[in-house]
């Protein structure tokens with residue numbers, strides 16, 4: 001793959017241009033971790049700063065017309081899923097996203113900064129986010145300005161209380177171009193309340 005070969009060459013922190021060739025544009029896939037702010041219009045809240053929509057174009061606070069090497073502007077994404085999973089496991093209530101990057105792309109040591117970003121897939125947690133509920137996710141509901149994953153029982157409670165919520169199948173119809181994928185997070189710390197390391201009680 002062109003992208004990874006280029007990547008291996010640059011082990012220092014220097015940022016480099018990826019020469020744009022028609023046939024490698026589709027390969028610049030990045031991963032992001034975010035909160036869902038608006039499910040109807042698919043707006044996401046970045047873990048670090050700002051928000052963006054499912055398909056969005058670049059804006060720079062320093063008025064650059066495209067991502068600049070000496071700035072931090074552009075849409076940020078990790079180059080590998082592994083990097084995104086570290087953040088995903090550290091921040092509850094987040095989803096992780098697969099995005100396609102277009103326009104001017106800057107490769108740096110942690111991933112990409114790009115001019116245009118289009119969402120491909122939303123990966124959500126398998127277990128309902130309500131306390132002590134371990135049922136499988138079937139929906140999203142709004143809670144403290146971000147959307148959390150819910151089981152069917154908790155989705156029904158949200159509906160009853162007229163809190164904005166959607167089942168995954170409603171979302172698939174609402175956003176036919178976006179893929180929704182459930183991910184097993186049992187290895188992550190979402191639902192671990194206590195971790196005990198105990199010695200086995202020995203009798204004399």
Ligand SMILES: [Zn+2]
Pocket residue numbers: 060061062063064066067068071072073074
């Ligand atoms: Zn800039």
Ligand SMILES: [Zn+2]
Pocket residue numbers: 128129130133134135150151152153154
């Ligand atoms: Zn639940």
